[in-house]
Amino acid sequence: MAPKYPDYRDYVIKDGNFVGDFEGMYRDHEFPFDQLRREKWGSEKAVALNLLRRLGARNGVRRVVEVGCGLGMFTDAIASSGFMATGIDISETAIARARQLYTAADFVAADVLDFDQLRRLQPETLVMAEISWYILDRLDELIAFMRTELPECFIIHLLAVYPPGVQEYGRGYFTDLDGILRYFKMNTLESGEVRLPDGRRRTWFLGSWQEVAYQSFT
Numbered sequence: 555m556a557p558k559y560p561d562y563r564d565y566v567i568k569d570g571n572f573v574g575d576f577e578g579m580y581r582d583h584e585f586p587f588d589q590l591r592r593e594k595w596g597s598e599k600a601v602a603l604n605l606l607r608r609l610g611a612r613n614g615v616r617r618v619v620e621v622g623c624g625l626g627m628f629t630d631a632i633a634s635s636g637f638m639a640t641g642i643d644i645s646e647t648a649i650a651r652a653r654q655l656y657t658a659a660d661f662v663a664a665d666v667l668d669f670d671q672l673r674r675l676q677p678e679t680l681v682m683a684e685i686s687w688y689i690l691d692r693l694d695e696l697i698a699f700m701r702t703e704l705p706e707c708f709i710i711h712l713l714a715v716y717p718p719g720v721q722e723y724g725r726g727y728f729t730d731l732d733g734i735l736r737y738f739k740m741n742t743l744e745s746g747e748v749r750l751p752d753g754r755r756r757t758w759f760l761g762s763w764q765e766v767a768y769q770s771f772t
């Protein structure tokens with residue numbers, strides 16, 4: 555059957571408005587967001603894996619949950635680096651495909667705001683890779699939950715931001731890495747960005763609610 559929209563992005567944000575039909579998107583498009591190619595080789599993802607490996611070696615992190623895992627490529631990379639990794643995604647179709655593609659990680663179909671999943675999984679690091687634009691109106695709730703119920707959990711946050719004049723959606727929340735850091739109000743252990751030729755930036759940060767001494771992490 556022909557897809558509802560030929561462009562997968564129209565299921566997500568259209569004309570500056572949030573649509574959020576992720577299940578429809580995964581049903582109609584096999585590899586949206588170019589997850590198995592562009593996302594697989596993203597330099598910020600290599601940084602995130604390095605940060606995780608350091609957290610494992612220096613801070614004893616074992617349990618990692620990726621929220622908004624999509625087809626599971628990054629959760630699998632985390633599991634293949636020796637962590638107990640679970641990927642959560644709102645789309646049942648994406649999770650079914652992730653289970654077929656990857657066996658090293660666990661996958662759960664759930665909303666990121668299904669906090670019982672996070673309570674059950676007790677992550678020591680939460681990975682949020684390219685999801686924040688899609689949960690903007692619930693980000694406060696997620697941040698408050700993490701700070702109060704999982705205060706020792708690190709957060710690794712990855713998000714693409716856009717050059718001035720391009721971003722239509724979510725400008726009131728943040729537009730760049732500094733804005734993202736101000737929004738989360740965590741103690742930032744490291745942060746950075748990869749600059750792409752078209753002006754986009756792939757930002758990343760590692761945050762903690764605790765006063766983690768930088769020395770204990772390096």
Ligand SMILES: C[S@@+](CC[C@H](N)C(=O)[O-])C[C@H]1O[C@@H](n2cnc3c(N)ncnc32)[C@H](O)[C@@H]1O
Pocket residue numbers: 576577587589593621622623624625627628642643644645648664665666667683684685688689
């Ligand atoms: C751009 S993809 C990112 C996939 C993967 N993290 C990566 O970096 O390659 C965003 C994912 O977030 C998921 N998502 C959106 N809203 C969600 C929610 N409320 N709860 C869980 N997952 C959600 C979508 O289904 C989609 O798979």
